[in-house]
Amino acid sequence: MKFTSTALLALGFLSATTGAIELNVDDPASIKKGAKIVAAGLRKWYTGDKLGDTPGNLPDPYYWWEAGAMFNAFVDYWYYTGDDTYNAITKQAMIHQIGDFSAFMPPNQTKTLGNDDQAFWGMAAMSAAENKFPDPEGNTPSWLTLAQAVFNTQAARWDMTACGGGLKWQIFTFNNGYNYKNTISNGCFFNIAARLAKYTGNTTYSDWAEKTFEWEMNIGLISPDYHFFDGSDDRLNCSKVSHIQWTYNAGVHMAGAAALWNMTQSDKWRNHLTNIINSTDIFFSKDQADVMFEVACERNGKCDVDQRSFKAYLCRWMGWTMQVAPWTRDMIMPKLKVSAAAAAAQCNAGEDQTTCGLRWWKNGQNDGSFGVGEQMSALEVMQNLLVDEVPGPVSMKTGGTSKSDPSAGGNSKNTPIVFDDITTGDKAGAGILTTIVLVGILGGAWWMVS
Ligand SMILES: *[C@@H]1O[C@H](CO)[C@@H](O)[C@H](O)[C@H]1NC(C)=O
Ligand SMILES: *[C@@H]1O[C@H](CO)[C@@H](O)[C@H](O)[C@H]1NC(C)=O
Ligand SMILES: *[C@@H]1O[C@H](CO)[C@@H](O)[C@H](O)[C@H]1NC(C)=O
Ligand SMILES: *[C@@H]1O[C@H](CO)[C@@H](O)[C@H](O)[C@H]1NC(C)=O
Ligand SMILES: *[C@@H]1O[C@H](CO)[C@@H](O)[C@H](O)[C@H]1NC(C)=O
Numbered sequence: 001m002k003f004t005s006t007a008l009l010a011l012g013f014l015s016a017t018t019g020a021i022e023l024n025v026d027d028p029a030s031i032k033k034g035a036k037i038v039a040a041g042l043r044k045w046y047t048g049d050k051l052g053d054t055p056g057n058l059p060d061p062y063y064w065w066e067a068g069a070m071f072n073a074f075v076d077y078w079y080y081t082g083d084d085t086y087n088a089i090t091k092q093a094m095i096h097q098i099g100d101f102s103a104f105m106p107p108n109q110t111k112t113l114g115n116d117d118q119a120f121w122g123m124a125a126m127s128a129a130e131n132k133f134p135d136p137e138g139n140t141p142s143w144l145t146l147a148q149a150v151f152n153t154q155a156a157r158w159d160m161t162a163c164g165g166g167l168k169w170q171i172f173t174f175n176n177g178y179n180y181k182n183t184i185s186n187g188c189f190f191n192i193a194a195r196l197a198k199y200t201g202n203t204t205y206s207d208w209a210e211k212t213f214e215w216e217m218n219i220g221l222i223s224p225d226y227h228f229f230d231g232s233d234d235r236l237n238c239s240k241v242s243h244i245q246w247t248y249n250a251g252v253h254m255a256g257a258a259a260l261w262n263m264t265q266s267d268k269w270r271n272h273l274t275n276i277i278n279s280t281d282i283f284f285s286k287d288q289a290d291v292m293f294e295v296a297c298e299r300n301g302k303c304d305v306d307q308r309s310f311k312a313y314l315c316r317w318m319g320w321t322m323q324v325a326p327w328t329r330d331m332i333m334p335k336l337k338v339s340a341a342a343a344a345a346q347c348n349a350g351e352d353q354t355t356c357g358l359r360w361w362k363n364g365q366n367d368g369s370f371g372v373g374e375q376m377s378a379l380e381v382m383q384n385l386l387v388d389e390v391p392g393p394v395s396m397k398t399g400g401t402s403k404s405d406p407s408a409g410g411n412s413k414n415t416p417i418v419f420d421d422i423t424t425g426d427k428a429g430a431g432i433l434t435t436i437v438l439v440g441i442l443g444g445a446w447w448m449v450s
Contacts, residue, residue, distance in 0.1 A: 019353050020364065023344035023382065025337040028389055032081045034344055035383045037354050039077050039086065041347075042070065042375040048096075049089045054108075056093035061305050062372055064109045067093065068121035069309060073376050073383075075124060076316065079131040080386040087134070094128070094146075095136050097121060102141045103149035103409040105171075114170045114177065115154055119188030122150030123252075126195050129402035130393030144199065144402035149409025151196055154189050155208055156410075163238035165215045169231065181238060182231030183221045186212055187252040191317075194256035198263050198324070199395045200404060206263060209256060213272070226275040227282070228253060244296050246307070250280045251314035258321040258328070273321070277331045283314065288361040290338040292381065298359055308358050309373030312380040315339070319384025323392040333385075340381045347378055 021037055024030035048055045048067070058067045071093055074086040099106030104121035105113060127133070128143035135142045141149065159168055159181075167189055169180040190212040197206035216222045219238045221229055228249035232238040254276045261269035285293045292311055297303035318332045345364035347356040356378035358369035394400040 020346070020348035021344040021354055023341055025341050025385055028386060031340075031382055031385050032083075034347075035077065035081055035379060035386075036083060038347060038356060038375060038379045038382060039074070039083075041350075041352070041355055042073070042372065042379055043086060043089075045372045045375065046070070046089065048093055054096070055089075056097035058372060063117070063306065064097075064106075064112050065114075065117035065120045066306065066309055066372060068097070068104070068117075068124050069312065070372060070376055072120070072124035072127050072316070073312060073379055075127045075131060075133050076319075077379065077383055078133065079127075079390055080383045081389075091134070091136065094121070094124060095140055098141065098146065101149055101153055101409040101411065102146060103153045104146065105153070110172060111175065113172070114175065115157065115167050115185035116169065116182070116188055118150055118171070119154070119185070119192060122147050122192050123188060125150070126192055126199075127393075129199060129400065130195070132394060132399070132401060135402055141405070141408065142403040144400070145405040145408045147192060147196060148405060151189075151192050151205065151208075152407070152409040154192075159234070162234040163219055163232065165211070166219065166234075166238070167212075168234065179233055179235050180231050181219075181221075181234050183216065183228050183249045184231075184246070184252065186216055186221065187228070187249055187256070190216075191252040191256040191259075194259035195393075198259040199393075199400060200406075201396060202406065204406075206260060209260060213253075213256070222253070226272075226279040245282065246296060246310050247280075247283050247292070247294055247314035248310040250276060250283065251317035254280075254314075255317035255320045258317075258325040262324040273325060273328065274331075277321070277328060280314065283311075284335055284339075285361040288342060288363060290335045291342040291361040292335070292339040293359065293361055303358065305371065305373065307373070308369065308371060309376055312373065312377040315377065315380040315384050319380075319387055320393070322384075322387045323390070329387075336381065336385060340385055343378045343381045 021034045023034045045058065047053050047059050048057045056067055071090045074090045078084050078087055097104060097106050104118050125143045125146035129147060133143065154167060157167055158165060163181055166181040167185045168178060169182045169185050170178040190209050193205045193209035197209060219232055220241045221232060227245055230242040230244040232241045257269055257273040257276055261273050282295050283292055285291045294303055294307060294310055297307055318336055322329045322332050339360060342360040343356065346360060346362065346366045347354050349355045349357060349366035349368065350370060355370050356374050357367040358374045359367045
């Protein structure tokens with residue numbers, strides 16, 4: 001009797017195609033091979049380099065910020081793997097989106113431009129400076145200068161009118177969420193400030209980072225046991241907090257705390273950092289032990305397009321943290337490895353049989369949720385295993401070459417921006433919409449999107 005390949009397949013003797021991504025999490029070559037496949041899958045979503053399209057933009061339904069986040073992933077991809085396939089589109093996109101005040105404030109994006117949105121591009125520029133990603137030529141501001149400009153525009157927005165300080169979510173009064181002081185906006189500012197301090201040695205930045213972290217603790221955006229809640233309403237003087245928790249909030253703060261520990265080597269920041277890492281426990285599944293998941297929305301299927309990318313940033317900052325605070329490795333690496341193996345095992349769908357889904361904790365079963373966020377998260381969880389392959393982020397004293405301009409973006413406060421066609425509340429859901437209707441969620445389950 002002759003077995004056809006179909007019969008063998010049915011019996012499970014053969015796999016239909018290459019299927020899944022073979023990943024040996026202990027072998028750099030295998031990780032690079034896997035990351036290369038996933039990076040190619042991510043790049044497929046990008047259209048901004050096509051004729052007639054705008055460099056730096058992702059097509060609908062992706063907001064502008066997520067493109068910035070994606071280019072940060074490509075900057076790190078090159079750093080970790082040495083593969084420069086995406087350097088040209090990355091550089092073109094980042095330069096095209098510089099916009100006003102050289103601070104990633106392109107006029108086309110005012111309707112979706114919150115502090116967090118701007119900061120995701122700023123963090124990409126900061127990573128480019130730290131990784132020595134080739135700087136722009138000519139009169140174009142350097143990566144470091146761009147990050148400094150983002151910092152300066154945001155420091156000028158520190159708002160003392162309520163809550164004793166903090167950044168509002170939105171920059172412009174006409175955008176929904178102007179009264180929300182959210183953790184991701186403040187956390188990204190903290191992240192950039194702390195990394196600028198580490199890179200330049202200038203304590204003005206670390207003073208701001210400390211102040212921001214303390215303010216967040218004081219308001220309760222960071223709980224005494226280091227859980228990061230979504231945000232608070234300044235009309236209530238931040239007396240109430242939305243308790244939803246996202247992976248990316250833990251991630252941006254983890255890296256900032258690691259940078260401040262690296263600079264100070266103080267017990268204070270060692271303690272903050274240890275606790276932040278420990279409290280990410282809630283983002284690791286019990287269904288499949290130690291596999292990262294978005295606790296607020298993966299089980300109930302309610303992760304929106306933005307939220308499907310959040311795990312990428314926790315993975316990104318876990319990797320960064322291991323590089324600058326090497327003693328954190330034993331706390332971080334085991335979970336990252338298990339998560340990467342689980343993520344790779346479900347990158348087995350779509351036409352190419354290597355497309356990744358959202359949920360990593362289903363024992364290799366792909367959940368059919370495809371997109372930039374899903375693909376970027378799988379890329380980040382894999383490439384951040386490669387921390388031993390790289391020297392770690394540079395600073396000015398350790399080989400950094402990106403040009404510094406501490407006054408970049410500094411004229412933004414006094415220069416009015418002219419808007420033509422924007423009306424109040426024009427576009428609901430602009431920026432990173434986590435949750436703005438506070439009342440609705442205050443009574444709800446803290447861990448879940450209702
Ligand atoms: C702004 O929009 C115009 C028209 O679509 C486009 O040509 C331009 O490249 C855009 N600029 C940026 C920075 O996105
Ligand atoms: C508003 O909150 C800040 C920070 O907690 C506090 O210092 C201030 O006293 C509060 N203001 C009012 C009017 O309650
Ligand atoms: C880590 O967090 C758990 C609760 O999630 C707590 O019981 C434990 O004491 C913490 N460990 C450290 C070292 O802080
Ligand atoms: C600080 O970070 C750098 C990488 O940016 C690393 O090489 C260095 O060892 C770190 N310092 C300490 C004390 O761990
Ligand atoms: C440090 O940074 C601040 C804020 O940007 C700037 O005003 C100051 O000139 C910087 N100091 C040095 C020595 O670069």
